[in-house]
Amino acid sequence: MNTAEPAIHVVDDEPDFRDALAWLFDSRGHAVRTWASGQAFVDMARGMQPHWTPAVVLLDIRMEPLSGLATFEMLVQMACPWPVLFLTGHGDVSMAVQAVKKGAWDFLEKPFQDNELVDKVEAALAKVQSDDSRLEQRLRQAVASLSQREREVLDELLQGHYNKNIADHLGITQRTVEFHRANIFEKMGVASAVELARHMGRFRLT
Structure with missing residues (x-):
């Protein structure tokens, strides 16, 4: 497993699915960490704030007891900057669309192509790293002034x-x-x- 700072967080209550995604992203050279519940992930994110490092969240829309949508709303409330990509079943597409309207990065319907998922995640990660870099530079200049x-x-x-x-x-x-x-x-x-x-x-x- 990649031991670098996790850049991809997989939040899904199905162990086999979590393991498959962890293997996929690790094989592509990405540091990844998996979470069995939305609450465990939110607790971790809350403990990090405001020292969030650039990361992307893959979030299953249907989980128990805390759903993917409820998890996303809690991240929004704490102003977590990580892009969230929802993983959905066919019947959940309308919910995922609404989440995107509320600020989620994107969604992908299961089953999906591995390359398509990796491309979407890498695009989100590149954007958050770029945004962070520009924001940090602007803030450092402001402090210096x-x-x-x-x-x-x-x-x-x-x-x-x-x-x-x-x-x-x-x-x-x-x-x-x-x-x-x-x-x-x-x-x-x-x-x-x-x-x-x-x-x-x-x-x-x-």
């Missing part, structure tokens, strides 16, 4: 401090903190302190 005072305010924000506390800690007015906070958000391209912390943690920019 911060003034000394903005950096001090940023450090306070990442500790979860409110504007009034930041003002007290830095010996400046609350209005000045609000000014610097707005500048930081604009430079970093974020809308909230939570989003800011997520990006800073994910790319280890602190």
